[in-house]
Amino acid sequence: MEITKLVGYTRPEGFPGKSDAVKIQKALNEAESEDVRKVVFHGQYTVDSTLYIPTQTELVFEAGTVLTYVGKGPLFTNRVANEPDKASWSFEDSLIYLKGAPGALLTGDLSFYHARYVVLEQLEIEGNVSFEFCREVRMEDDVISSPATALTVSRGCNNFILQRLTLKGGEAAVRIDASLSKGPYVTGKDADVHELIFKDSVLDGDPGIRMCANETDGIFNVQIDHLKVSGDGIVIGEGSALPKERFFNLTAQAIETEKTAVVLKNETKHCFFPEQEK
Amino acid sequence: MREYVNANEALREDDHGTVTAAIRLAVEDGCRKVVLPRYNARTKEMKWTFSKAIELPSDFTLVLDNCFLEQAKGSYDHLITNERSHDDAYMNDPANEAKNIAVLGEGNVILSGGEHNHLLEKTGRKYGLPSMWYQPILFWRNVNGLRVENLHFQHQRWWAVTHIMTRNAVLKNLDFYAIPHVPNLDGIDLRIGCSQFHIENITGRTGDDVVAFTALKGRGEVSMMIPGRDTDIHDVTVKNVKGDANTCYPLRLLNHDGNRIYNIDVDTIMDSSDPASGVRSGAALSIGSPFYFSKSQAVMGDTRDIRVKNVYSRGNQAVILNHVLQDTTISNVHTFSDNVNGIYTMPDGCELENVTVDHLYFAGENAGAAVCMQKVKGTLEVRHLEDGA
Known part of the structure; x- marks a missing residue:
């Protein structure tokens, strides 16, 4: 939609869903389908299932944002991690950027697999952060x-x-x-x-x-x-x-x-x- | 006063007109900040295309928000530069020094040279073509106070990010990707008169040197000199250069023609070229050369006070020392199984004064030597050598 493109990002609050996880995943998917490639989080979220980040996506966690994870597996992973038939060179996810701010907190694991150009910046995470078959990664001030x-x-x-x-x-x-x-x-x-x-x-x-x-x-x-x-x-x-x-x-x-x-x-x-x- | 002007508020006949109008609005408002978003409301595409450079005034911030910018097909101009950067009479007046310019990437930002315009060093200023100095994606001339951060560069047409007579600059988190189909696709170039730079987290693959400090006067630099300002490159810190320089160098230092390079501190150079590909860097670090001078070669004292630590090479050599060098230490140097030599000098030789290599780890699996130097005047002190050969 034009308005989404002009705004330049999606927010989970803009989507219906019975849970925060559903809304957030819709926001991620819409950011991809509308090609805006950015999702902004603000507030408190309770997430009960793993969230899959599409390739070329920025996630911005504004100051004071808290994502509390109550599900199994990781809180966030990149999409190809969930597609074992894409375990070859040409299906690499890329340009995944997670940016935090003072007071923003993610409770849950972050797991990245077969991805390139991953940036985690100014995040506070209660959980494990893991990488497998990833390259060109930068983590600073986390x-x-x-x-x-x-x-x-x-x-x-x-x-x-x-x-x-x-x-x-x-x-x-x-x-x-x-x-x-x-x-x-x-x-x-x-x-x-x-x-x-x-x-x-x-x-x-x-x-x-x-x-x-x-x-x-x-x-x-x-x-x-x-x-x-x-x-x-x-x-x-x-x-x-x-x-x-x-x-x-x-x-x-x-x-x-x-x-x-x-x-x-x-x-x-x-x-x-x-x-x-x- | 607003926080910023969104470029889509100022749509004009083309993208250059749009951004220029947005800059004007931001200056009039006083916020002096423009955000270029991903979506181009004029073309309804996720792309901005420029046949003319965005010119930034002093005291200005341009934020690129997850956007893709491209030099237009058949164009001969930068993507971004400081105002009037090619107006020699204006620029060469010290009073017209540009100040406090920032280009900041937010999220995933790509600046692309697009399709090459066939302007090469051998055709520059011939056949009606302009000077090569219009080729860099970013071009900074006579700027005092510069920040360029968090950008991906692709398919540069020449030296991607070029600085001349510029000082007090921070270049951080810059990544490059170039396929070397034409010569000289450097990443970052500091030319004459550059000082007080901090360069950090430079990565990727270029078609020539990833980071080059080249204080020369043979490529049109003379017309860009500023009366009363020195033409040396000095007081630069470099941290974390990790790249594949095609057959060239992740970091090169080169000076002649009375220009000096001094007070350079380098912490961590990783040559990430892949020997298995058949193309690898010449070395991780190259200092000096007997070539490239126009008027006079460098003399002893012109290249000095250089401190480099933590060098990892997969290239033909780890470190090349050429021509003249003084008061320099290079420590913790590692080669890979495919390196030919550790410390190397080209056949023209070199003159060294107070130069030390400390902790050299030479894998030595190819025919070669930990130290392979000829025609050396002076001495190279090597401490703590582990030679796998």
Whole structure:
């Protein structure tokens, strides 16, 4: 409708529905069908089922907005995550932008799968945020807390910029795990985790970051810099010994912790851990 | 005073006329802010097409809200520039320095060069064609106070975002995608006289250097010099450049002709080129070159006080040091399995004074060397080398 296009966004309040989840999904779908590509949230919402974000969509959570999730699975995921027959290169979702504001809160998990150009900015989230087979991701100025792990970067993820995050986990605050899989393997993508930049953040978890790999898929080209961590800083590897090439070209510097900055449970290759050199 | 003017309030005969009228309204109102929405009410499309550049006055903010902007087919002008940026007599007067201009993306914003107009460096100013300086998508000349944030650039026709004689600028969250079908599809260029820049989160794939600091005088820069202003590039911080530069460099520093580059701080360069594709960056970082000068080559002291840390290369080399370099440290340098060399100098050699590489990790799986330099005058100090070869 012309009016929707002129306004430039949809709002859940503009749609009928027996629940907030129905209204919100209609707002997302209408933003796509009218090609306005933006949904604005304001107020209190109770969501009882997963919401699917179409490709090329911005979600704006205005100041004071609260989404409380009472359903199963994640609160938000991208659409292709729900379409297992699209687990190949050409069906990648892209340009998904979630922007928060002071006082805006999402309670529930956010799960992104097979997506490119994902931005999470100024969000407060009570739940886990996870990525699988995602690339070109930027997270800045977010606060995430979870009884388990706050942030999970699993197989097939690359080219991430993570800065000024405050993350609290009941176990590790962050898990970077090339062996971890939830969805189907995406044909045409590689499963390694690489090209990650993670800086200037506060991690409340033990450890702050847990890094895991497997026999075939590893983690490389990672720059971790200036973290304040309550537990051990970074733990690399788990029980079984993997080839050192699975943890390659990793840097962890300026890790502030009263425990151990870097704990190596696996051999690594060409890694720079200056705290360990002292 | 309003909060802003929506461009759709000022519809004119074409998109350039519309936005220009909206800018005028915003100036008259005093809000000095225009929002360009996704929907173009004139054409009923989700697209804005410009055959002439949007010219922004001083003290002005242009917000692009989830919109798609394209340089028109067959056009020879930018998408956005500062007012009268090609009026040499006006621009070269220091009193006419533009001030406080912001171009801010809201959500997912794409600026596109569209279909290439066939204007190339070898045809510029020939056959009735204009100068190449009209090709950049964004062009900033003699601006003091600039913010450009949160934009995706596609299919630039030349250097996508170009600055000359500009200072106090913040460039953040800029992404590029270019297919290198013509030469010189750089991402961000700082030319002569650029200083006090902060550049952060620059990503994507370009057809040439992702970020280039090039203080030269051979491409028409002389006509853009401003009396009393220096032509050096200095006091720049760069944080997080992560890109695929085709066969060139995610970050290049290059100066000649009496222009200097100094006080540059760089934190994290990641070359994300893919060796498996057969096309990879020349190196993650290149400083200096014996070529590209018009009048005189750089001399010792012209390229100095450069501090680079955290370099990850998948290119032919990790770092190239050429010609002259002084008082420079490069630390935490990583190569990938496909790199040929770690630190490299072209056959013309180089002269170094107080240059250190600290913590060099050389994978060494190809025939090559952690340090491959010839005709070196002076010394390169390498501390903490892990050589996989």
